[in-house]
Amino acid sequence: MIRHLAHNEIDKDRWDAALLRCPQRRWYMQAWVLDLCCPEWEALEDDSSGAIMPLLWRRKWGVDYLYQPYGTQQQGMFAPDPSSIDHVAFLRSVPKRFRYWDINLNAGIDLQAETNDHLTQQVNQELLLDADIATLRAGYSQGHRRNLRKCGDHPPVLSRDIGSEEFIELFQRTTAARFGGVSTGDLLSLSRFLVEGTLRGQCRLLGMRSEGRLIAAACFMEWKGGLLLLKSANTDAGTDRQAMFHLVDTFIQDHAGTGELLDLGGSNTASVARFNAGFGARSTVYLRLVRNLLPPPLRWLKR
Numbered sequence: 111m112i113r114h115l116a117h118n119e120i121d122k123d124r125w126d127a128a129l130l131r132c133p134q135r136r137w138y139m140q141a142w143v144l145d146l147c148c149p150e151w152e153a154l155e156d157d158s159s160g161a162i163m164p165l166l167w168r169r170k171w172g173v174d175y176l177y178q179p180y181g182t183q184q185q186g187m188f189a190p191d192p193s194s195i196d197h198v199a200f201l202r203s204v205p206k207r208f209r210y211w212d213i214n215l216n217a218g219i220d221l222q223a224e225t226n227d228h229l230t231q232q233v234n235q236e237l238l239l240d241a242d243i244a245t246l247r248a249g250y251s252q253g254h255r256r257n258l259r260k261c262g263d264h265p266p267v268l269s270r271d272i273g274s275e276e277f278i279e280l281f282q283r284t285t286a287a288r289f290g291g292v293s294t295g296d297l298l299s300l301s302r303f304l305v306e307g308t309l310r311g312q313c314r315l316l317g318m319r320s321e322g323r324l325i326a327a328a329c330f331m332e333w334k335g336g337l338l339l340l341k342s343a344n345t346d347a348g349t350d351r352q353a354m355f356h357l358v359d360t361f362i363q364d365h366a367g368t369g370e371l372l373d374l375g376g377s378n379t380a381s382v383a384r385f386n387a388g389f390g391a392r393s394t395v396y397l398r399l400v401r402n403l404l405p406p407p408l409r410w411l412k413r
Contacts, residue, residue: 161189234376249390326353
């Protein structure tokens with residue numbers, strides 16, 4: 111039986127324990143992360159299969175709706191045995207008060223669109239770090255190996271003492287600006303992820319400096335066998351020095367042979383996808399689900 115849990119009915123320790131039993135778990139589905147990005151999140155739970163699903167919601171114009179919080183990529187249904195999940199039953203168990211959805215389901219969920227649904231495919235890239243660094247680098251593209259060799263016999267010295275405020279400042283004026291800006295609220299959420307993640311030993315920041323100034327940086331999250339490239343930031347000076355190639359390569363080297371899965375975040379932007387694939391990452395597909403059950407005329411406005 112699938113049960114709906116209001117926020118005050120969710121046992122956060124029990125949630126995290128259930129998530130750890132799921133092979134397709136994601137770093138950003140931990141209770142503390144959900145608390146930061148959606149303080150009143152709710153959930154669905156199936157006691158028989160152990161499957162869980164977060165319900166991340168907001169209210170606008172008096173309407174409660176499901177959304178995809180900034181800094182998270184996939185939500186959906188997680189279970190110890192993903193094949194046991196009744197995807198349709200879970201989605202039909204979402205409370206009726208949520209009249210509009212715009213969420214990303216986790217990979218492996220295959221659905222047929224229902225009336226008032228719109229499904230689109232999204233792409234993610236992942237790299238299994240199950241070999242030594244020499245073998246992993248042999249799987250890089252020729253272009254990536256060439257970019258790493260441009261520094262000759264003197265690879266750049268990378269900084270591991272990056273502060274969260276320093277990263278956010280660089281991210282805001284580089285990556286965020288290039289993609290049209292990021293709201294103050296979303297930047298605050300990202301900053302909280304970094305601060306709390308550092309306190310929990312889950313956040314790792316790598317960067318490159320020039321004359322003491324940060325010119326490129328990447329934020330990685332490490333949790334229970336899973337690794338995530340959460341966000342990156344790069345200046346023109348960093349691009350000239352192939353900074354992002356060295357940052358990701360260094361992180362791969364640090365975890366080579368562990369058998370951990372590195373989630374590079376994925377992108378439908380061709381240049382980002384090529385960058386990820388150049389490290390030997392494989393693509394996976396997940397679904398974006400938009401469900402519009404709003405009454406007219408709001409339904410037409412949200413088309």
